[in-house]
Amino acid sequence: METICLDCGNAIKGRSDKKFCNDACRNHYNNRLKSEDNFLLKSINQILKQNRSILLKLNPEGKVKMAKSRLLKAGFNFSYHTHHHQTHNGNTYVFCYEQGYLPLNDNELLLVRKEEK
Template sequence: MKSEKFCLACNAELQGRADKKFCDPHCKSAYHYEKDRRENNFFLKVDRQLKINRKLLRAFNKAGKATVRSQTLIDRGFDPSYFTHYWKNNRGEVYLFVYEYGFLSKIENGKKKYILVTWQPYMEK
C-alpha cells in the first residue's frame, strides 16, 4: 500500500523518493522563510527595529545636526535600546548610532530630548 505525501509548502502531491518533503527548491525556500517569520526570529526582530530607528533618525535629521523631543521619535516607533555602535566625545558624552545616524540623550528645560547627528570622519578614532 502506497501512502501519498504532499509538499509542506504548496501541498502538491510529491513524486520520487519516500523521504521527499518539497516539490522543488522554491517551495523549500519559501517554507523555511515563512517558518522563520512565524517563529518571530530574534535576528529579524532586531533588524526590523534597526531599520525603523534609522529611518526615523534620517527623517528628523536633514541638516546633519538637529534636536528633537524624545517622545516625538518614540511615538513613531523609535526604540533607543537598539543601536549598532557608539562614539564618545571629549566631554565624555556617548552618542549611540544606528548605522550612520547618531543620537545623544539630553534633558533640557526638564524635557528629555535627543541631539541627532550624522557620522563624521573625525569620529573614526
C-alpha cells in the first residue's frame, strides 16, 4: 500500500508510518495548521489590548465614573475581557487585565484599576 504525503500528495518512500515526504512538507503542513489558530489568537489579543488602552486612557487616576457611550465612541468592545471579579456585596467587575469597570446602570460605568498587592 502506497502512502501519500499529507501536504503535497506525492508518494512517500521509506518507512510505512511516515506522513510527509520531506521536512519542508512537514513544516509547511504544521505551519499552515498553526497559522489558522494564531490568526484567531492575534485578533482577540488585539481587541483586548485596544480595550485596555482605552480604559487606561479614560481612567488615568484609577477610579472615575463615565458614560458607557464614551467607551463605545473610543472603540471599546464589551464582548471581550480577561476576567470577572465578584465582590462580597454582589457587585461584578469586568476586567481587561488590570483595568476594569463596574456597570452602575444602563448608561454609566465606574472605571477602576486593580491594584497589585
